[in-house]
Amino acid sequence: FLDRPGTPAQAQALIDYFKTGAPERYRVTLMGGVPARWRTLGDDSRTDPQWSTVYRSFDILSPWAVGRYRDDAGADTFLRNAIQPDIAETKALGIIYSPVVFPGFSWANKKGAALNQTPRRGGSFYWRQVYNAISAGSTNLYGAMFDEVDEGTAMYKMAPTAAEAPANVSLVTMNADGEALPSDWYLRVARESGRMLRNEIPLSPQMPLISPGLSGRIVP
Secondary structure (H helix, E strand, C coil), X not given: CCCCCCCHHHHHHHHHHHHHHCCHHHCCCCEEEECCXXXXXXXXXXXCXXXXXXXXXXCEEEEXXXXXXXXXXXXXXXXXXXXXXXXXXXXXXXXXXXXXXXXXXXXXXXXXXXXXXXXXXXXXXXXXXXXXXXXXXXXXXXECCCCCCCCXXXXXXXXXXXXXXXXXXXXXXXXXXXXXXXXXXXXXXXXXXXXXXXXXXXXXXXXCCCCHHHHCCCCC
């Protein structure tokens, strides 16, 4: 990434060590969390051509997508410009591709941005990304993040309302978009996403969970 230290040679040496150079018991299948534009060396990636070889040395690639788009239209554009050609490239290389999906995002604490910078919309934003990735042929997903409360991407149990959250701190609560959601709502959304990924439920752009704030019903 643009803001991270290290040279292509250093990164390549580390990858080669863990894949082939280390004693056999320490060798691994190596996953790289890489820039969203790893394939084209644009935007969030450094532009030195040697990074192209580095990225393609991983066994699994997971391009970081958090903050790269803010709504369904942006997610659809990212699908066309990044995910679909990424999948074609990684399939040709024999690399596993694991796109990142995230429920929402906020840099209110880090950069003073709006608290609900990328609205979750009761899970609909997350579901759109999951649907897009699976529709494009992805067989793996990386959910960001389980516990990143500070940047508003957390998916574990969270405070349903501001009244139940810690005082004097800017946090995205479950009702940020005007819906009354239980604390484990996004764990449920992730569960259904996993079921769709494994073909246990039909591939659908419509989230199978109905938020109680809209209908008074939760699919168990």
